[in-house]
Amino acid sequence: MSVEMRNRHEALGLTGEDLFAMYRVMLTARRVDERMWVLNRAGKIPFVISCQGHEGAQVGAAFALDRQKDYVLPYYRDVAVVLAFGQTPRDLLLAAHAKAEDPNSGGRQMPNHFGSRKHRIVSGSSPVSTQIPHAAGIALAARMRGDDVVTYVSFGEGSSNQGDFHEGLNFAAVHRLPVVFFCQNNGYAISVPTSKELATPSVADRAAGYGIPGVVVDGSDVLGVYHAVKTAVERARRGDGPTLVEAMTVRLTPHSSDDDDRTYRTKEELEDARRRDPLPQFAEYLIASGVADEDTLRALDHEVRAEVDEATAYAEQARDPDPADVLRFVYREA
Secondary structure, X not given: OOHHHHOHHHHOOOOHHHHHHHHHHHHHHHHHHHHHHHHHHOOOOOOOOOOOOOHHHHHHHHHHOOOOOOEEEOOOOOHHHHHHOOOOHHHHHHHHOOOOOOOOOOOOOOOOOOOEOOOOEOOOOOOOOOHHXXXXXXXXHHHHHOOOOOEEEEXXXXXXXXXXXXXXXXXXXHOOOOEEEEEEEOOEEOOEEHHHOOOOOOHHHHHHXXXXXXXXXXXXXXXXXXXXXXXXXXXXXXXXOOEEXXXXXXXXXXXXXXXXXXXXXXXXXXXXXHHOOHHHHHHHHHHHOOOOOHHHHHHHHHHHHHHHHHHHHHHHHOOOOOHHHOOOOOOOOO
């Protein structure tokens, strides 16, 4: 690795401490996700929809935002984004077990339907893309209030075929709203390949139809994503309007715990995806740039695994929701 490649983060204004924090979030997301698969296969939680392979794109994007004031409207794979914005492994495991303490919904929602007012994580729902016009609406409200806020909204490339995507982009573009539209393209809408989803070479090409920039970036390159999203955030804060960023990611697991991707992906394709895994790539960069050594990263992994173990134990023993409360927040209470 050349000197220039080893020092890429410095050109982006990132310190070694920043890089280590980014890697920690990526690693935590991976270990939480792996634990959820184990719990699902053991019959302890009902459903998993994985972030594995997306962590680099998510962390690069999250760290490019102002995590003290910006709003995020995540989609169901954004485990690393919500961790970066303040949620914890315990929060995620409580949600996976549908416990009363689940901070997202009190056990009412499916796992990965994130929401936290104090962390400015806006609740999503199962119909894909509905968060996109919401992001435009929040950005409009912020402008009307005079708040210096950028909204980040993410989605898969399959979601870009829904009407909400086009309506949200058009509205934000016409009104030059401070939104970063972040597409995480892992090549499949469940089992449908991109070649059968799009008539254009990329989702980012669609940005031209709305008069806004469209950018394609390698989603396994954390620093590349950081740079692309940082540029989009700065543009939004200047009042120049939204940007559509498309991060080309890999999905290292089936679509969800209810899917068997061996029916539509070859062994060779899966092996190629694993070679693009952002986690070992970023670890290699940390070592090459002198930010960490193998012993430090090994110690961090032990620390993160212990945190996930504690979160699992806590969630398994936590109180279940009271069935009498099932209709709370559904109907008006007298």
